[in-house]
Amino acid sequence: MEPIWQKAPIAQRDAHAKAHGCVKAKFAVAEGLPPELAVGLFATPKSWDATVRFSNSERIPQSDRTKDGRGMAVKLDGIEQDFVMINHPVFFVRNAADYIDFVEGEKKNDHYSFFFGLRPPWRWRLHELWNGIHIKGHPLRSPLEERYFSMTPYKLGTRAIKFSARPCSSQISTVPAQGDNVLAAMLANGLRNGEGCFEFQVQLQGDPHAMPVEDPTLEWDEAKSPFRTVARITIPAQTPELQNCENLAFAPWHAQPDHRPLGGINRVRKEAYQRISTLRHDRNHVPN
Numbered sequence: 001m002e003p004i005w006q007k008a009p010i011a012q013r014d015a016h017a018k019a020h021g022c023v024k025a026k027f028a029v030a031e032g033l034p035p036e037l038a039v040g041l042f043a044t045p046k047s048w049d050a051t052v053r054f055s056n057s058e059r060i061p062q063s064d065r066t067k068d069g070r071g072m073a074v075k076l077d078g079i080e081q082d083f084v085m086i087n088h089p090v091f092f093v094r095n096a097a098d099y100i101d102f103v104e105g106e107k108k109n110d111h112y113s114f115f116f117g118l119r120p121p122w123r124w125r126l127h128e129l130w131n132g133i134h135i136k137g138h139p140l141r142s143p144l145e146e147r148y149f150s151m152t153p154y155k156l157g158t159r160a161i162k163f164s165a166r167p168c169s170s171q172i173s174t175v176p177a178q179g180d181n182v183l184a185a186m187l188a189n190g191l192r193n194g195e196g197c198f199e200f201q202v203q204l205q206g207d208p209h210a211m212p213v214e215d216p217t218l219e220w221d222e223a224k225s226p227f228r229t230v231a232r233i234t235i236p237a238q239t240p241e242l243q244n245c246e247n248l249a250f251a252p253w254h255a256q257p258d259h260r261p262l263g264g265i266n267r268v269r270k271e272a273y274q275r276i277s278t279l280r281h282d283r284n285h286v287p288n
């Protein structure tokens, strides 16, 4: 079997350990946005250089042929702003208390007790299980052809939103590839002669009962509030690097005040990303 990960640093990410590529990109805000969208970064049609890391969700690098969620993390240059996304609209944990239950199971290497509580209080979490199965259930396709979602809500000024990156309609179709690192190969194939392109979109919260901030396992209905384009992410033709993003940290709380994360799961993430990233950088003897 071909090596799944070469030249791995000593300490990898605790989640999304395997990258398919680290690419240079442009993040350009759309012109003429209506007032409800022209907020914070999107207030004027500005553009930033950006770095994008595509990844698998698992904490251990494994074959891309094993079912898994796929990540896209975007970092804007010259301003503290990251956008961290996965190729599915909903998460599999509702809140911080449930996250503790999930971690307790994982610590014992028991991946099912969170979903099937076989001891008091006998709590079954079938909705969460359904989401978990679907996060991992997407067919294998190029990282340039996936649609990615924030899953959890963020601010857009005084409003709550979720965000998403959707491949542009002009998306080139990438050549399929073989092997365990098929996604890195598809990404490289796609960027050999063509460019990658995503519409960066936001979905405004409507009715807070139907579109809650505090439960990211529930999808906000796109029929009631569609995702609307506020920027374009362009990835010019290039040879993706594997290592260039490994000493970076992409995190939801790397955000401008107008775009700061909302909800309990994002509050858990504040501490988790910071601590793990510090540990990772310390162990690798590189600045954080």
Ligand code: HEM
Pocket: 012, 013, 014, 015, 016, 053, 054, 055, 071, 072, 073, 084, 085, 086, 091, 099, 149, 150, 151, 152, 248, 249, 250, 265, 268, 269, 272, 273, 276, 277, 280
């Ligand atoms: C309580 C919930 C969560 C916890 C504790 C958590 C934790 C982490 C940690 C520790 C990392 C590695 C950070 C580093 O070493 O720099 C990470 C990476 C990542 N997480 Fe989460 N996560 C959570 C939820 C989510 C959700 C809801 C998403 C959905 C968008 C997500 C998407 C990602 C992605 C895409 C990366 C990789 C970023 C990169 O390429 O560097 N995570 N997560």
